[in-house]
Structure formats: C-alpha cells, structure tokens
Amino acid sequence: MKVFSLDKILVGMVHVGALPGTPRYENNFEKVIAKAVEEAKALHKAGFGAVMIENMHDAPYLKEKVGPEIVAAMTVVGAEIKKAISIPLGIQILAGANESALSVAQAVGAEFVRVEGFVFAHVADEGLIESCAGKLLRIRRELGAEGIKIFADIKKKHSSHSLTSDVDIVETAKAAEFFGADGLILTGTSTGKAADAKEVQEVKKAVGIPVWVGSGVTPQNLAQYATADGWIVGSSLKKQGHWSNPLDPEALTKMVEAVRKAC
Amino acid sequence: MFKGIKPIIGMLHAPALPGSPSFSGNLKDLHEFVLKDAESLVSGGVDALMLENYGDLPFFPGKVPDSTVANLAFLARKVKNKFNLPLGINVLRNDGVSALAIAHAVGAQFVRINILSGARLTDQGIINGEAHEVLRFRKKIGATSIRVFADISVKCSAPLAERPLKNEVEETLQRSGAEGLIVSGENTGKPVDLNQLKEVKNLSKDTPVWIGSGTTAENIISLSRWADGFIVGSAFKEALSDPIDPKRVCNLVEKLKKAAKK
Numbered sequence: 001m002k003v004f005s006l007d008k009i010l011v012g013m014v015h016v017g018a019l020p021g022t023p024r025y026e027n028n029f030e031k032v033i034a035k036a037v038e039e040a041k042a043l044h045k046a047g048f049g050a051v052m053i054e055n056m057h058d059a060p061y062l063k064e065k066v067g068p069e070i071v072a073a074m075t076v077v078g079a080e081i082k083k084a085i086s087i088p089l090g091i092q093i094l095a096g097a098n099e100s101a102l103s104v105a106q107a108v109g110a111e112f113v114r115v116e117g118f119v120f121a122h123v124a125d126e127g128l129i130e131s132c133a134g135k136l137l138r139i140r141r142e143l144g145a146e147g148i149k150i151f152a153d154i155k156k157k158h159s160s161h162s163l164t165s166d167v168d169i170v171e172t173a174k175a176a177e178f179f180g181a182d183g184l185i186l187t188g189t190s191t192g193k194a195a196d197a198k199e200v201q202e203v204k205k206a207v208g209i210p211v212w213v214g215s216g217v218t219p220q221n222l223a224q225y226a227t228a229d230g231w232i233v234g235s236s237l238k239k240q241g242h243w244s245n246p247l248d249p250e251a252l253t254k255m256v257e258a259v260r261k262a263c
Numbered sequence: 264m265f266k267g268i269k270p271i272i273g274m275l276h277a278p279a280l281p282g283s284p285s286f287s288g289n290l291k292d293l294h295e296f297v298l299k300d301a302e303s304l305v306s307g308g309v310d311a312l313m314l315e316n317y318g319d320l321p322f323f324p325g326k327v328p329d330s331t332v333a334n335l336a337f338l339a340r341k342v343k344n345k346f347n348l349p350l351g352i353n354v355l356r357n358d359g360v361s362a363l364a365i366a367h368a369v370g371a372q373f374v375r376i377n378i379l380s381g382a383r384l385t386d387q388g389i390i391n392g393e394a395h396e397v398l399r400f401r402k403k404i405g406a407t408s409i410r411v412f413a414d415i416s417v418k419c420s421a422p423l424a425e426r427p428l429k430n431e432v433e434e435t436l437q438r439s440g441a442e443g444l445i446v447s448g449e450n451t452g453k454p455v456d457l458n459q460l461k462e463v464k465n466l467s468k469d470t471p472v473w474i475g476s477g478t479t480a481e482n483i484i485s486l487s488r489w490a491d492g493f494i495v496g497s498a499f500k501e502a503l504s505d506p507i508d509p510k511r512v513c514n515l516v517e518k519l520k521k522a523a524k525k
Contacts, residue, residue: 020367020404027405029368068332068361069404072368075336100329106281106290107333143281143330144288 010259011090011212012043012252013234014081015056015243019073022058029073036077037084039247043237044085046252052090052114052232053077056243061095063126064117071100078108090114090151095126098136106145114185114214114232118152119175120167123160133179149182154203157187157215173203173211185214185232191243192216192235197224204228219251219258226262264349264372264410265310268523269487271516272351272473273304274496275342276317276503280334283319290334294341300507301342304499307512308520313351313375313494314339317503322356324387332361339369351375351412356387359397359411367406373443375475375494378420379413380439381431385420394439412443415463418450418476428459432466445494447475452497454482457489464489480515484522493519 017032018024026032040051055066055074074093082089088111093101101113115136117129133152140146154172155161164172173184186195186203194216204211210229217225218236225231237252239245278293279285287293301312316327316335335354343350353375354362362374378385380392394413401407413435416422435441444467446455454477464472471491478486478493486493498515499507 020364020406025405030370068329068358068364069367069400071329071332072336072361072364075333076340076368079337079340100333103328103330103333106330107337109290144286145281 008259008263009049009212009230010047010256011050011052011230011232012046012048012237013232014039014043014051014053015234016053016074016077018057019055019070021067021069023060024057032073033077033080037080040081041084042247042249042252044087046249047256048087048252049230050088050090050111051081051085052092053081054092054114055094058094061126062097064096064098064129064132066093066097066100070097071104074100074104075107078104078110082108082110088112095124096129096132098132099139102136102140102145102148103143105148106143110148112149112151112182115150115152115181116156118150118181119154119179120164120172122156122163124156125158129159131179133176133181137180150180151183151185151212152176152181153185153187153214156185157190157193169199170202170206173207177207177209181209183210183212183229185212187213187215190215192241194221195225200225200228219254222255222258223262231259265492267310267492269490269519270310270492271519272311272313272492272494273307273309273499273507273512274317274494275300275304275312275314275338276496277314277319277335277338278504279318279320280316280331282328282330285318285320294338296506297338298341298345301346303507303509304512305346305348307499307509308516309348309495309512311349311351311372312342312346313353314342315353315375316355317496319355322387323358324356324385324390325358325393327354327358327361332365336365336368339365339371343369343371349373353377356385357390357393359393360400363397363401363406363409364404366409367404371409373410373412375412375414375445377414377417379411379441380435381426382423383417383420384423389423390420392439398440410442411440412445412473413439413441414445414447414475416447416459417445418447418453428462429466432463436467436470441470443471443473445473445475446490448477451476451503453477454479455486457485460486460489478515480511480518483515483519487519487522
C-alpha cells in the first residue's frame with residue numbers, strides 16, 4: 001500500500017453520477033464512468049493532492065447497506081480513476097455504507113475511506129445512524145486492508161445531534177481517536193456550508209491525528225482553516241458553487257492557489 | 264454473442280479473495296495470476312471467458328460479502344479492458360444477484376447460476392432457486408441484455424426431491440427464464456452423463472445447452488454431437504490450483520476445430 005502524506009492535503013470530490021438501480025440512473029453506466037474519470041483527471045491536473053469518489057447522485061440514500069450493484073459500480077469507477085491518476089484516491093459510499101467503501105477501496109487500491117457514524121450516534125436524513133467503528137476495524141483487519149486509512153466524520157452535516165448534545169465536539173473527536181480513526185473530518189450543517197473555524201482549531205489541539213475540513217471550503221475562506229491538515233472540496237469547484245453542476249476549471253485553479261497561499 | 268459454432272468458454276478461477284480463509288494477502292499477485300490465465304485462454308483460442316471466485320472455499324450458499332463483489336468486479340473489469348471477448352460471471356455458490364451486478368458494472372455479457380430453479384442439497388446446505396430475485400434485479404438495474412445461463416442438476420449437489428428431468432428443464436426455461444442450460448457431472452472435472460445430456464438437449468429445443476464440467480480433448484468430439492458449447496476449466500490445468508497451460512487450451516480448441524471442418 002502506497003503511503004501518502006497527510007500534511008496539508010487538498011482533496012477534490014468526484015460526485016459520481018446516479019448508479020444502476022437508483023431512482024435517477026440514466027441507463028448508461030459507461031457514460032457515468034467516463035464523466036467521473038474526466039473529473040478526476042481535471043482535479044489531478046489542477047494540482048489537487050487527492051481525489052475522493054462518492055455516490056452523491058444516488059439520493060435518496062439507503063441506510064448503511066447498499067446492494068451489490070453499487071459496490072460493483074463504485075469498484076469499476078474507482079478502478080478506472082485509479083488508472084488515470086497518480087494521486088491518492090478515497091472512497092465514500094452513502095449513506096454510511098462504510099464496509100462497502102472499505103471493500104471497494106481495497107479492491108481498487110485506494111488509500112482512504114470517508115466514514116460516517118464512526119462514534120456515538122446521530123439522526124441523519126436516512127434515519128438513526130449508530131457507531132460503526134467496532135465492526136469496521138474488525139472487518140478491515142479480517143480483509144488484510146489495514147493500510148487503508150479511515151477518515152471519520154464527527155458531528156457530521158445533514159444530521160441532528162441532539163442525541164449527543166451533552167457531548168461536545170472535542171469529546172467526540174477524542175472518542176473517535178480512541179476508537180482508531182486515522183483522521184477526522186469536520187463539517188458545517190450541510191453540503192457546501194462552512195464548518196466552524198473555532199471548532200476546527202479546538203479539535204486540532206485536542207487530538208494527535210489529522211483533522212480535515214469536509215464542507216464549505218472556498219478560496220475566500222480557506223485561510224480561516226489554515227490550521228487544518230486537509231480540505232475536502234466539492235461544491236465550490238462546480239459552476240455556481242452547486243454540487244450537482246459540472247466542474248468549473250477556473251474554480252479548480254483558484255482553489256489550488258488559495259491552498260498554496262495559506263500554507 | 265459467441266463467434267465459434269460450438270463456442271468454448273474458458274474458466275478464470277480466481278484464487279482466494281480477501282476475507283476468504285485461503286487468501287494469500289497479496290492482491291497484486293492475485294491480479295497477475297488471473298490476467299495471465301486470461302492471456303493463456305485467449306492465446307489458446309477460446310471464444311469467451313468466465314470469471315468465478317473458485318478459491319473462496321468454503322463457499323457461502325447465497326449472498327457473498329461486499330469485499331467479494333468488489334474484488335471480482337475489479338478483476339472482471341481488468342479482463343474486460345484487456346481482452347475483447349464475451350465475458351461471464353459466476354459468483355459461487357449461488358449469488359446470481361451479485362453476478363449480475365458485477366456483469367452490468369464491468370460490461371460482461373452473461374452469468375452462470377448454479378441453482379436458478381427448484382432446490383438442491385449441496386455441500387453448502389440446502390439452496391433454493393432464486394430466479395424470482397435474479398430476474399427482477401436484472402430489470403431493476405437495467406441489465407436485461409445480460410444472459411442468464413442456469414445449471415440443470417448442478418454438480419456437487421443432490422436433488423431434494425427427485426423429479427422428472429423433463430419438468431426441471433421446462434421449468435428452468437419457461438418459468439425461471441434461463442437463456443442457456445448447463446449440464447455437468449458429479450463434481451468439478453467429472454464428465455457429464457451422456458444420456459442426461461441427450462435428454463436435456465432434446466427438451467431444450469432452441470435454447471443452447473452447455474457442458475459445465477469434465478470436457479477434455481478426448482471427449483469433446485463425442486460431446487459436440489449434443490452440446491452447443493463447452494465451459495472448460497480443469498482440462499486446461501495440471502492441478503486445479505495451477506495456472507492455465509496454454510498448450511492444453513490450444514490442443515482442445517484445435518481438436519474441436521478439426522472436427523468441425525470435417
């Protein structure tokens with residue numbers, strides 16, 4: 001397994017088109033693959049440090065378990081991207097299908113997965129999501145996939161956290177580190193919404209693992225998150241800053257420049 | 264779909280995948296092993312390839328883990344990208360849904376399903392036919408062009424209740440939607456019963472009948488009187504876990520070609 005530097009990494013999202021069996025699938029999977037590969041190449045070329053694929057167009061998402069059609073489809077998309085780029089690749093399968101993501105990552109040789117619901121529990125738009133850490137790390141070992149890093153969302157976007165209102169973000173971060181996360185991800189309230197810069201700093205101080213910002217990062221606000229170890233960017237790379245629009249080449253360049261300036 | 268008049272499908276037996284008891288821990292070597300086998304089959308002149316998780320013993324009776332799906336999809340795509348031959352998927356022991364999912368994602372053309380109709384007592388326990396799920400799933404994911412080949416009285420199993428072959432064949436075709444039938448012997452590498460083959464062929468009418476075990480360079484000519492095609496694995500190897508021997512592939516393919524010319 002290739003090791004990649006976790007210091008100051010800019011991760012570009014590829015929101016994979018609707019996959020077979022999902023409500024918005026357009027019956028042309030090769031087209032879905034080609035578009036994802038093209039976007040990944042554009043991110044690589046613009047100077048991004050890593051690419052992450054996510055089945056974002058599969059909404060409404062299934063909770064925690066997706067069918068083999070999604071696992072197979074994400075594997076093929078991941079494999080074709082891996083061939084086309086030489087920067088690290090991450091896998092996320094919505095919603096909280098973390099075992100599936102890990103399996104895909106191992107098969108295609110990806111370097112990391114983004115995991116929701118790693119510790120504690122929250123109510124997401126898919127329903128109640130509970131901690132997956134115990135099971136996930138056992139499966140990772142069983143598969144011999146320990147080289148794949150797990151980046152865990154804490155108090156993630158699109159969710160209610162009233163269940164854990166007496167556990168603050170720092171405590172949550174410490175719990176995730178104790179449970180074996182290789183890195184943490186902080187987000188705002190939803191896709192494209194900015195994370196709280198103060199929280200990022202507090203968490204960064206409290207844990208010894210990398211802390212990434214996972215939503216709402218723009219070239220304008222990136223300096224606020226300069227203490228973070230990485231930034232996952234999707235929406236702000238798209239035309240009109242909306243995740244479902246095509247990539248805006250100019251936005252890619254601006255984002256890379258903003259990171260270079262901030263570091 | 265197939266070029267040859269009596270096509271030969273060469274088996275790609277994937278070594279144990281991650282999560283399986285015999286997994287070697289080295290995925291890169293595993294990928295190379297399968298690609299090398301594919302190369303040997305293609306250079307030997309087979310008409311199609313079929314990938315199977317043969318190393319995953321003991322097999323799950325039904326649903327396989329995500330990890331198996333992902334690793335088979337990865338291998339199948341690699342093979343598909345490199346060799347321009349029809350490709351089939353068989354997910355042992357009887358995960359037709361995952362086989363279709365993989366086939367659709369990688370652009371493969373057919374799947375083999377061991378128990379599509381009825382129920383059998385197998386070395387994995389009792390397995391029920393899953394035609395109802397397989398055909399609905401195929402429609403759901405938009406994969407109706409992928410052909411479903413089904414075994415009749417599959418190897419390594421016994422009928423739970425013996426029924427006339429005629430009923431089994433007719434139900435597998437008409438009520439379970441098989442688009443190809445596979446006849447096999449007692450187990451992997453064992454020859455088929457010639458009488459059974461003849462009977463299935465007579466009943467299947469226009470639906471192709473494949474030989475699913477025990478085809479050799481010695482018996483392929485006599486089998487070809489009744490069979491429409493051959494799925495061959497063991498005969499291409501010295502031992503089952505060995506790599507495919509391209510000479511054995513050539514030999515068998517040439518035998519069939521020569522006979523066809525006559």
